[in-house]
Amino acid sequence: MNIFTYIMSPSSFFGAISQGLLWSVLAMGVYITYRILDFADLTTEGSFPLGAAVAAKYILSGYNPIAATFIAMGYGLLAGLITGFLNTKLKIPGLLSGILVMTGLYSINLRIMGKANLPLLKQPTVLTFFSDMGMTNTRAAMILGIITAVVVILLLWALFSTELGFAIRATGNNPHMIRALGVNTDFMTMLGLMLSNALISLAGALIAQYNGFADVGMGTGTIVIGLASVIIGEVLFGRTTVVRSLFSVVCGSILYRLIIAAALERRGFQPTDLKLLSSIVLAVCLSLPLVKEKYNRIVNRKNKVKESSQEPSLTKDDTLLKGGNPSC
Amino acid sequence: MLKIENITKTFSPGTANEKRALKGVSLHMKPKDFVTVIGGNGAGKSTLLNAIAGIFSVDSGKIIIDGNDVTKLPEHQRAQYIGRVFQDPRMGTATDMTIEENMSMALRRGKSRTLRKGITKKEKDMFREYLHMLDLGLENRMSAKAGLLSGGQRQALTLLMATMTKPKLLLLDEHTAALDPKTAKKVLELTKKIIEEEQLTALMITHNMKDALKHGNRLMMMHEGNILIDLQEEQKANLQVTDLLKMFEKASGASATNDRMLLV
Ligand SMILES: Nc1ncnc2c1ncn2[C@@H]1O[C@H](COP(=O)(O)OP(=O)(O)OP(=O)(O)O)[C@@H](O)[C@H]1O
Numbered sequence A: 001m002n003i004f005t006y007i008m009s010p011s012s013f014f015g016a017i018s019q020g021l022l023w024s025v026l027a028m029g030v031y032i033t034y035r036i037l038d039f040a041d042l043t044t045e046g047s048f049p050l051g052a053a054v055a056a057k058y059i060l061s062g063y064n065p066i067a068a069t070f071i072a073m074g075y076g077l078l079a080g081l082i083t084g085f086l087n088t089k090l091k092i093p094g095l096l097s098g099i100l101v102m103t104g105l106y107s108i109n110l111r112i113m114g115k116a117n118l119p120l121l122k123q124p125t126v127l128t129f130f131s132d133m134g135m136t137n138t139r140a141a142m143i144l145g146i147i148t149a150v151v152v153i154l155l156l157w158a159l160f161s162t163e164l165g166f167a168i169r170a171t172g173n174n175p176h177m178i179r180a181l182g183v184n185t186d187f188m189t190m191l192g193l194m195l196s197n198a199l200i201s202l203a204g205a206l207i208a209q210y211n212g213f214a215d216v217g218m219g220t221g222t223i224v225i226g227l228a229s230v231i232i233g234e235v236l237f238g239r240t241t242v243v244r245s246l247f248s249v250v251c252g253s254i255l256y257r258l259i260i261a262a263a264l265e266r267r268g269f270q271p272t273d274l275k276l277l278s279s280i281v282l283a284v285c286l287s288l289p290l291v292k293e294k295y296n297r298i299v300n301r302k303n304k305v306k307e308s309s310q311e312p313s314l315t316k317d318d319t320l321l322k323g324g325n326p327s328c
Numbered sequence B: 001m002l003k004i005e006n007i008t009k010t011f012s013p014g015t016a017n018e019k020r021a022l023k024g025v026s027l028h029m030k031p032k033d034f035v036t037v038i039g040g041n042g043a044g045k046s047t048l049l050n051a052i053a054g055i056f057s058v059d060s061g062k063i064i065i066d067g068n069d070v071t072k073l074p075e076h077q078r079a080q081y082i083g084r085v086f087q088d089p090r091m092g093t094a095t096d097m098t099i100e101e102n103m104s105m106a107l108r109r110g111k112s113r114t115l116r117k118g119i120t121k122k123e124k125d126m127f128r129e130y131l132h133m134l135d136l137g138l139e140n141r142m143s144a145k146a147g148l149l150s151g152g153q154r155q156a157l158t159l160l161m162a163t164m165t166k167p168k169l170l171l172l173d174e175h176t177a178a179l180d181p182k183t184a185k186k187v188l189e190l191t192k193k194i195i196e197e198e199q200l201t202a203l204m205i206t207h208n209m210k211d212a213l214k215h216g217n218r219l220m221m222m223h224e225g226n227i228l229i230d231l232q233e234e235q236k237a238n239l240q241v242t243d244l245l246k247m248f249e250k251a252s253g254a255s256a257t258n259d260r261m262l263l264v
């Protein structure tokens, strides 16, 4: 039996992979705030449609689509800067700072677009470069997605291996420590937020060009999609180093799309169920570590019964200075 | 090296929780002074160290490190002068980053962070040598995450990090308090060794009076936001814990045991 007939059609399959690759840019942006900065940043839901709106607007006013896409990134950078300013300078809690900017961006996005939906019919986009070579939209999106994801991974990998990158990572991990080592953590938080939202706006710009329109409502639920990709990716593919995590996040994004596509196509869900599905997928993913632990405990208990004489050592932090604990 | 002039700090002023934690503290430390600080809970010891480190700004007074007035500088700008080890072993390292990454960040204490490589091959070799001197076997685990280390290992690493680029001033706030006695002793010995070898100027808070008498060339006792007793090397040379307790009772008019002093 063909796997496609059971799970999804080939066209949905490849469509999901293309989408997963394009959306992985958003997921990597979310990874920067959520994982590296330890900052739950809801600006995402505003900076994603912001990227879409700006790219669409500039393309419609005759800009080169590549230029329009980069301009969209610049706007995202600014959105991140504002969230960072609210959080670090005005001391507004991170979650709230993000909500404030997200809400404000809704009006700004409408201003930019002039209406709630901006179609890009018959306009040149970053995808038309590929479709002009005779590719289908899906194929073009896949190539573009691969190129973008690889470039973003490489750039982030390079950045997070620099002195500055170390400082950003330490700011999210232990701000006390890195301040004591002379780093302005406010500045690093702002840099991280700017970088993250620039990527998220880039994702918005790409998705708008792939879908052929920008819509003011397209940001709703994006944070859930981003988080789900991050968590699926990390649980399944590991998170030992930054570059490994980034790779995992891209895989997570693709897998997320495949899950959603399968549910929509073969399990009787409707497109309007998408947001509910997203939430369920994320809830399941978030509970995975706990389930895994419970499962391990049950398995361990069974093993223990078998060989009860060997008591496993539980000491982790109270090993003596010299001894050290076995590397995990 | 360190000159503190009449600093005061009141937490939550004007509220029911108002707390005058420092009531005009002055302190002059010469280069290579190693001062131990004792005092009961809430005496203001940590507040004094945090004020020097710049975790908050003081209400009045001046803090001068090696001729530089740092009173108005934020914490991260004072870091160029100050090395710190905290009471909580988790505070001193970025636990999700590797040992060598942590060390490379410490090596750049007080310098601006650029787009240069976060860690170079040459630095790794240097770190391996430093870690070798600690004699904890950490030189073979340099790419392990700092979070995997035991409390004692972390404090030793943090101490190394704090002193790798020689600080004008080393601040130690009960950095052995969270460790078991045997490990605490080892870390304290290491502290002494590094301070002597590097000829550092250091300020160390401890709850252990014996340690305070044994180490350093000067001993201070704080009480209710003031420095109550300040003993120079010759004065503390033959002192016993009981003498210290008597001095405290005489100077404060309070009973040492009533004052919730955890004295050993
Ligand atoms: N951030 C803060 N906000 C409010 N009050 C504070 C703060 N930090 C310290 N205090 C108060 O200031 C006083 C001095 O505290 P400090 O931490 O300096 O004491 P300490 O001498 O270090 O005591 P311990 O030996 O218990 O560590 C205490 O009464 C404490 O409750």
Ligand SMILES: [Mg+2]
Pocket (backbone or CB within 6 Å): B045, B046, B047, B173
């Ligand atoms: Mg204290």
